Structure formats: C-alpha cells, structure tokens
Amino acid sequence: MTRTRTALVAIAAAAALALAGCTGSGGGGTTAAGDTGELKAGVFLDVTSWDPASADIGFDGPYLSAVYDPLVALDKDGKPVPALASSWEWSTDRLTLTAKLRQGVTFEDGQKFDATAAVANLEHLKAGVRSGQAYLNVAGVSAKDADTVEIKLSKRDDALLYQMGLGRSWMASPAAIKSGALASDPVGSGPYKYDKASSTPQSQYVFTKKQDHWDTGTYPFPTVRLFPITDQTASFNAMLSGQLNVQFANAANLPKAKENGWNIASKAASWVGVQFADRTGAQVKALGDQRVRQAISYAFDAAGILKAVANDSGTVTNQVWSVDGAVYDKSMNDKYKTDVAKAKQLLAEAGYPDGFSVKMPMSPIFQAWQPAANQTFGELGIKVEWQDMAMPDYQKNAPTFPMFLAVIALAGNDMATLTDQVTTSQWYNPNPSVDAFPEVKALVEQAEQAEPGPQQTELLKQLNKKLVDLAWFDVWYQADNTYFSVKGITVTPVTGMMFPTLRFIQRG
C-alpha cells in the first residue's frame, strides 16, 4: 500500500522541525499544568479534506477521528482492533475478509450504519484518488447480510487491515457521499459533532462530544479544539501562552518543555538518508555495484547528522523497519558505522578510487541535509551536480535521478513496510528492482506467502538483513515525531500516524 502524501507530509514536518531548530523561541516559560478541561491541540497541517476518500493519512487523523468512526482502528502498537467492525475473519486462502458490523450506530443525518452503508463507503474509498491506494488489491465488496460485509481480494494483502485502521476506513453517511458535499461538510457517526458555527476554518476547528456515542469512554474531553499551526515557533508560543495543551513539537524545545513540566512523547515516524533509485546501475553504473552503495553508507556520519539537523531526536540505524517493531534488529546498526577509510577502500575495490559523477535533485525542504551530503560525497570524490527545484517538482522528478536525499514515512506494520518501502513502485521508490536480486525476490515471496505471525516475522528479519547487507538504502536514522502535552493530558504516538487520532490523546 502506498502513502505518498504521508511521505510528503513527513518531509514537510521533518524539514519544518529542522528549520525551526534554528529559530526556536526563547520565550520564558509560564505554563505548567495547563487547563485540561478541553483538548486544545496544535496540529502541524490543516485538514486536507473532510471526505475520507480525499483526505491524507498524515495529519488528517485528529480531524477525521473527531467526526467519523472507522471500520477498523489501530492500537498503540499498530495492531488492528475492532471499531465499527466488531469482529472479522479471514478465509483460509486469505483472499476474503468477512467483517461483522456493530449494530445500533447512526450517522448524524439519521441514516443507519449497516452493511449497505459500509459497502457504499468501501466502494467510495476504493475509488478515491488517495484512499484507493489502500484498496488496490480489493476486487469487490458486498453485503452478506444486514450486519456483515465481505471484502474479496484479487491478491493476498496482509497489510489491508492495518491500512484501514491507519485512516482508510472512516465511515460517512452514504447520503452525504452521494451528495458530493463531504469535502466541506462531514457527516459521520464519530464521537464528536463538528461545531461549524464556532469554528474558523483553517484556523480553529471546534468539536463537541456526543454523550450517546458507542465508545464514549475512549474520548474524555467534552470539547476538542484543533488548531492547524505549521510554523513551529508559533505553535510553541501558543503552547507557552496556554492557548494549546497538546502540540506537535520541535525537539529543539525539549529543555523548555521539561522546564515547564510538560509531558513529552516521541516515536519513530520517518527514515532519513539517501534513496538509491538505480540499484541495477542502469543510469549510473557505479550504483549497481553494492560496494559503492556500501561505501556511501560507511561514509556518512549519521549520528552527527541526527544531532545537528534533528536535535538528536531519533535513532541512528540503517534499517527501514521501525525501531519499535519486531523485524528491526538493533545488532545490525553498527554494520555501517562511520568509516571513511573503509568507504574509500570499497570504492577503490569497485574501480572508483577517484569517485564518480552523479546528478541529484535538491529542494529547499532538503537543504538542511545538503551540507552533510556535500561534505561526505566530497570526501569520497563523488561529484554531485545538484539540480534545484521546488518541492512538487522534487516529488515529480526525484524518481528520474539515480539517487536522492529522502525523508520517508515509516509504517507501523511490518508487512506494510515491505510493500511501502521495498516491493511497490512509489515516487520515493521508483524502481523496486526486486526482480534483479534473486535472493531478495525469494525472501519477499516467502514472506508474502507465510502465515502471519512468528514465521512471517522471521522471514522479514532475514529480508531486512539482506537489504542492509546489499545497502539497499542508505538510511542514516529514523527520526522521531515529538508531542508535548500539559500535565493531565497524555499523547500516545503511533508510528504511521504523523499526528495520532483522538483515541490516543487521554487524560492522565
């Protein structure tokens, strides 16, 4: 499953945090335990669309989770848990998913939530330009009876439930879907009612709690106010002034947060490094040699970059599976410990003692990492010709370059990581090239066919090791997303969600 927009907002968020680190406010701390009567959360971006089919996963979660219920939710570890689907079952060939639906749920317009409504929603989501990516392997959806839906797959997809829980199964009123007005007027069955009269779109969104919601205990706040604030300094100022009690934070402000006695929560959100788009050497022959890719991996001072650019908020690693997951192997992190001499030796062995020339794209959003890249490539004799472009052009053109700097959102599910990062063609992974590496291909196929559980995890671990050995990516580190909250409110970050949905913001 692909999540291009999530990758983009991950880049935007990471770059904003990097830049904000240079301009952090030095404002005196004046708040400690703030007002926790209502939730006042500063979200990095405005809601993209109230239509679940057009919304982004990245930062739309808190907005959409206020007004919609999902068919499937996630727990804090990224495991799918029941929501409007009270239970589900896979067929033995894992090509049919049968879900039982919760009864007694109605949408705000009075329409009943049942199998017909669920089917209408799933078809709408499958047809959606953004949401449709989660349903690529879904062949059809049907209502088995009033409270049961059946999802037929054309190809086994072990990440489907995860993607649905991540933000691809919000259920809206079928009448509202039909009317085409969902983008601006959400009609769901969620725990909160959107108070449009009290809201100022693009500045503040106000939601009031529905006392009769089926899961009312999960949502402790009578009122939720969500403030889209992209500028990190403005967001931190709002937190200091007490206008916010939860914030998508910049790690540069950690000392001030500690001084104020705020709660601090962090979790891995994206990987940062160099993406090799040309692992077969079709464009730049040198990159087809694994010793060259390994040399690049050895050369970068990942810990130094993490400290300088990301305020040490993350984990130095060479892997794309989340550091909190079962596939991640800490013992492999030293494999490419910074060693420029070794890097030069590998380049010489590969036949490039004086380096080689390569073109790479550059966008203002990546400039925080450019000096480190220039220095490192320079040490190896690799002559980089940077081609400047705006961010939309970077996304459009980066796939045409043999390698490029990357900030890519992580998945909180191991099989989703496999498809997102390895097997599926994405703008950030334009040439998966799995077929060109028989050992990789064999492990991918085995993992895709294995029974979910320990056996599948073990195969993914072997694949992870193989990819690290081949220097499939040059991952420098996994960057954390950090959230500040005043005493009395806790935020539980979830890898895959750039900002957690409301069920992960609790009193306590």
Add this chain to the structure above:
Amino acid sequence: MLSFIAKRLLSGILLLVVVTSGTYFLAHVAVGDPTPGLLGNSATAAQQAALRTKIGYDQPLLVQFWNWFSSAATGDFGSSWRNFQSVNDQIALRVPVTLSIVVFATLLAAIIGVGVGIACGLRPGGLLDRSLKLASVVLFALPGFWVSLVLVMWFGIELKWFPAVGYVSPEHSFGGWIQSITLPSVSLALGAIVMVAEQLRNGFLQVANQDFVRTLRARGLSGRRVTAHVLRNASPAALTVLALLFVGLLGGAIVVEIVFNLPGIGSLTQSASQIGDIPVLLGLTAVTVVFVVIVNFLLDLVLGWVNPKVRER
C-alpha cells in the same frame, strides 16, 4: 468629478485585466502540469488524466484562459484544484483576516504617525523629533518577524494580555477579534508609523518655511489656524505614503500571518504557490489588484478634496 471617477475606474479595470491575464500565463508556464503535485506521483496515469479533464487542463491554453476569464469577469473564480472548493469562498474566508490586520495597522500608522509628525514638525530638533529619527533607524533595521516574536513573547506569553497566535472573527467575539488582531497589527504598523511621521514632519517643515505661511502669521492668524493651513499643504505626500504603505502591508502580512498563525490571504498564497493551485493564485491576484485600485482611487479622491488642482488633471 464624474469624469474623474470614470477615468479612475476605467484605468483600474484595465490594470485588473492586464495583471490577472499576465499572471495566468506566467503561472501556467511556471507550474507546468499540476497533476503530480496535486495527486502525488503514485496516482496512476488514468487518475492524472481524469484530473486534467476535470480541471480543464487538457484543453488548449487559450481555451482554458477564455473559460477562466469569462467566468472571472462575472466574479466567479472557479474551484481550487486541490480541494475543489470555491475559490471565492476560500478567499472570502481569508480576506477579512488580512484586511483586519492591514486596515488596523494602517489606522495606527495614520493616527499615531500624523500625531507624531505634526508634533515633530512643530518642534524640530526637540526630544520627540530626535526620538523619531532614532526610531526610524532602529525600526527599519529590525526584521519584521523579530519584532513580531518579541511582541508575542512579551505581551502574549509573559503578560498574557493578547493571544500569542490565532484569529477570532468579530462575529464570534468582538473583544476577541480586537485582541487577536492587536499584536499582528502593531507588528505591521511600527515601521509604518515612523515612515508616515517622518514624511509628514519633513513636509510640514518644508511648507512652514514658505512665504504664504509667513503672510498668514503676519495677518495675525492664530497658531492653530496656521498649523491647519500648513497641514493641509503638507498632507498629500503623507497620504500618498499611507496609501503605498497599505499596499506594502498587504505583502508584509505574509510574515506576520505565519508568526501569529493567522489564516489570511498571505498564507493561502504561500500554500497555493507550493502546490500549483492556479485558480486560487489567480483569485488572490485579482483580489489584491482590486485592493490596490480601490486604495489608489480613494487616495485620488482624498487628494482631490485636499487639493482641488488634482481634480483638474
């Protein structure tokens, strides 16, 4: 007078047509195919083609332009390519925010700037006059975002007199609206105040040394009446600066809107530029040109009232 208004109106409409048409073609050249930016590169070719058809991008550029222009001529700027919401509605949400801070800032600049300018003109070389000179150097040297941050830290965070960020519309709370626009407006106004004061002070001194003022004094007019005559003759330059400032503040509002997280047209311009949302950019361009035309028109009217000779031009 009618011919004066008609001439100004005609030139305003001409300016609007030329600027928006120029922006239309420049934006298309700069953005190119907007669909990858709008949908992401993972969207299939069919999805991109469908979007191109939906937004009319598959038609020849001149046809697209005519469709846009004929619609814009009726006041309908179409739909955003990003979320398909009406451009008019989006701009209508944003304009009050930017206008609130820019108008408030202009009023502050006018009231305080004129007051200080007259006081300095009456006592050149005095304490206030010297302070104005110092303030003009300091305030022009300080970056706007820095001044904004200092105001936020002091009045928003330390004293908590005003909200550090955000905008409250007057329909929700008039008091909240005043509070939310005060710091941003003051940030914008500081430089403008000294500029207006300096302009008026210099104009005032220049006029005060002219022969007709000496004659007025010789005829025994009171100091207040002489000041009124001097002010009337010195004001055109200050009024022109004020009008130019209003237009300049519209541009300067972008930084202030970011620091104070205000949902104005500045931040909308920034986001629309980043993703290549041309209909929104064109709508914003048109609105800005209309503001410029209106302000210049009002300036001409006021200048004509102050100095009847202007009306005859």
